[in-house]
Amino acid sequence: MPLFQRGVVLPFQKGKALERGIESLDVTGVRLPLAAGDMDSPISHLAADTPVACGQELCRMDDTPVVSTVSGTLEGTVAIHHPLYGSLLCADIRADGDAEDRLPVLPEDELTADVILQIARDAAIYDELDGIPLWEKLQQWRLPENDLTALHSVLVADATENDIFGSSAWAVVMEQPKLAFFGLQMAARATRFSRYHIATMLPKRRRRTLKHAIGRMNVYTVGDEYPVTLFADRDDEVYRIGIQACLALGRALKQGLRHTAAIVTVAGDALPAPRNLRVPFGTEIGALLTACQAKSGHQIILGDSMVGVTCSDPHTPLLPGITTVLAMLPRPVRVPGPCIGCGRCAAVCPAGLLPYEIVRRSENMHYERLQHLSPGDCDGCAACSYICPAGRDVAAEVLKAGQTKGTVFLNWGEDDYE
Ligand code: SF4
């Protein structure tokens, strides 16, 4: 029995995940977001049939460049609804060329904190953990020079991949450990943190290979609990970025390459075998599933099995923040029963919350007492829903309660004073 204090142990379903390399998928075109909502097209200056190079900047979205992820021909724009990002105006680009646009490469001693942030922005690097531009996160965390809190600030490249299906992070860290670690070092330089490491849950032999490649002290091993603990010392402040974002930063700094592709695990019981695919951002999810010979009648889930969202449209584009695509066969829907007060949700909650109590207070509209139970500390890991013997979606209820912040009654009547 593995050791864990909070969280759940998921059944291991990765099979031969460790031998699974990364295969590149050729695509016929991509659909790239240009703007959120129903804004006017920011690329109206570009006529249809304009040739674009892979990595070419098309426009800016919230100060981050939108770059073409293939070389080809601009076909036009289209409005879509994305299950993770809502309404988007997208550009359709046909992949029919081989032109590439790269950034200049600077010597390492010229890579100051400011320069690294600028290159992370110009390279359009997104963190796969949450789909947020990497430069934005690093800039937000950045410490002033000579700040002593740097000693207790740890930047962690998360290569744990502790969902039962995913294996893309393992594949990345095994394929290009030195370049990914260089990216992590540079991200730490940009934030001025003095400590950083790659967190992984690889088995012993692979871990040894990784330690040999990047140094023993730079690898932190986690157990197989879900969700994982990325650092043991409670006095430290841990900041987490994805291993793919680190690799993208390493590639941008060393090779001048922009972040144009994701490495995605395509898995689930509707596929004959899981695969890790390197695919340009904007590729249709359906193209991934077709390449992996998914059986018909499956349900698509974007993200991992614990917190992923369902997707009904196979034309949905693959965007930053998605590293697992699941094709699952239909299964009986469980009818949730009443809470039996077993307390298991509280026992597994890594945030130390009392989920059943939060749900009870929320259902009974005891909002004034909800605040003391800190539902806002819930990070939506879903361990409580997984463990609940009554089949209740406890996590969804806790998240809903967290959004009210226990101030529902206080907010009522505010309109009267406007
Ligand atoms: S989803 Fe929230 S309440 Fe449930 S176990 Fe995770 S952190 Fe705790």
Ligand code: SF4
């Ligand atoms: S695990 Fe489910 S049944 Fe048990 S206390 Fe929590 S909500 Fe109630």
